[in-house]
Amino acid sequence: MSPMEKIQIGVDVGGTFTDVVVQELNTGRMVLAKSFSTPDDPMRGIDDAIQRALAELRGDQRDVIAVRHGTTIATNAALERRGAKTALLTTKGFRDVLYVGRQTRPSLYNLRMRHPDPLVPRHLTFEVDERLAWNGVIERAVDRSEVEAIAERLKVEGIETIAISFLHAYENGENERAAKAVLEECLPGVPISLSSEICPQLGEFERTSTTAMNAFVTPPISAYVAAVQRDIEKFDDGCRLHIMQSNGGAMGPRIASSKSAHTLLSGPAGGLIGAYWFSKAFDLPNIITIDVGGTSADVGVISRGEVQSTREGKIAGLPIRIPLLDIHTVGAGGGSIAWIDPGGALKVGPKSAGSVPGPLCYGRGGTQATVTDANVSLGYIGPEAVLGGHARIDAQAAKDGVEALARKLCLSGPEGAAGILEIANTVMMRAIRVLTVERGLDPKDFVLLAFGGAGPLHAPALAKALSIDTIVVPPFAGVLSAVGMLAADVRHDFTRSQLVRTSDVTTEAITADFDSLTAEALDLMRVEGFDVGKVEMRPSVEMRYAGQAYEISIPVDIEDISRDPAVRLPELLAEAHRQRYGFAFNDEPAELVQIAVTASAQIHDFNLPKLPRRKESAAKRFRKAWFDGADVSTEIIEHETLSPGRTVSGPAIIEARDATLIVPPGAVGHMNEFGVFTIRLP
Incomplete structure (x- = not known):
């Protein structure tokens, strides 16, 4: 690498792996690195991956001028209810807005169904005797002494963050701003979220819920962003940090620390934006994306060249009204645990083994069979595989664990493993149908773009079930979410x-x-x-x-x-x-x-470099893999030996550092000059 070659970095922190992509801006050359995520200290996993990627690129960290970052911090805080202690100020008479909600029910005939509890309990919701008319005219202004009295109670409660959502504030935020000014004097340093800024839209319940969510996740996101900012001080003095948003764009750290709810789907959004870039670059207007990581599978749709998006979604069962890429997430990732329910039926997920202890094959103390272990047992992932390029798997532990589970069901080891994968694939297929068939789109009119560490493993079975005849696997498939962040605009x-x-x-x-x-x-x-x-x-x-x-x-x-x-x-x-x-x-x-x-x-241009001609090995390697109910001798090909123009006939398994691709019997795969691998199914 030449001196003063400027570098940008994409970072995607997932539940199991932290993915990093380092790119030279002038040449477009990219290097990837994976590390196990470290929930106790996320920066440890990030730094490990960045330093290994820079070393392989032979880059100097002082030449890094841009870092794009996606994180699950806000999502995990909401799902696990580990956000900050939050108070809510609302208009007098509307204290129960979060409890009343809407009359819609996710399960119409379930008499025991319960809505999730609001993030702010009733005893921390305070009424303010103010009022706006429907057109934003102030009928009663905020009484300073009333807000001061509330502030004293908030001090006693040890409140860490505050949400303010007054009636009709989307028309006029003056009363909310007046209350905020008083609270800032009384409670300096406590972050305050206003509905007129976070969600200035009709819909009292959704607006209040979104503002409460923003307040709830702001302290953990602010602390995390501050830690990342401190960490990048070792890079170029002008290095700019951007945080990925749920809408597929990026934002600066200051805005991310105040509009933290916009980071709730930042990781999955990066993958869909990466797919959108490929859609434009390679003229693929209709794409179904399947991103299978260690914890979950994320599905998205690009129809007629446009990413499908929405302005309302749910996190942990709670409505949020912010711009979102339309992504459907299910608990069917590589780390999803296989288990037997009280009725004796085999189930998969949604609980995940995560990175600690991880699947059995990780050798990190896992005790339950997972989807990844099933893939190892059936030969799709070989015993010599290296996780993320630096951690070897324990294939025997995976086989032993799957066989132990299968015996409880009176099945052989391969039958049990195949059952685990069939259930996981069914969960993913249902997610795809939600965004296609249930919206009047026929999956047959789309190509399936598979990414994430396990996406290309599951893609052939999904495509066959949905009558899709073409699978596209992008280069750097296992870290496409990080790649997508490099392609994202502010x-x-x-x-x-x-x-x-x-x-x-x-x-x-x-x-x-x-x-x-x-x-x-x-x-x-x-x-x-x-x-x-x-x-x-x-x-x-x-x-x-x-x-x-x-x-x-x-x-x-x-x-x-x-x-x-x-x-x-x-x-x-x-x-x-x-x-x-x-x-x-x-x-x-x-x-x-x-x-x-x-x-x-646009922050910086993003382009893929063309692949050079590679030296292909004359010696072929084979191992047994499970296809159509039997072990089949299958060619094993290293991804780094594939040259542009190479055609691969199935059955074959292509092993890359970040993902594994399956070319099933009867299918044909082709590598183009940019490393995009297309599989045509029979």
């Missing part, structure tokens, strides 16, 4: 609620609202360090027909809709409704619920 979303009949929308009003949002977006992008001329703005609207309880997000051209919004907006809604549902209510009045602007800017 991105921020801005929204403003409207709730007005489209017949009442005027050119002046909608133009003024979009101008205001655009100015707000550009101000924040300046804070992020970008010139206005380099910022791309994407406006959109959310509309519905009167009486509907759901909206459709529609990209718009402001100049187009501003000519005659009362006519053009209903036309756009009819087109979008017809495309999604097959029909439109042409005689029903349309409603404009929300306008939005997305601002984005």
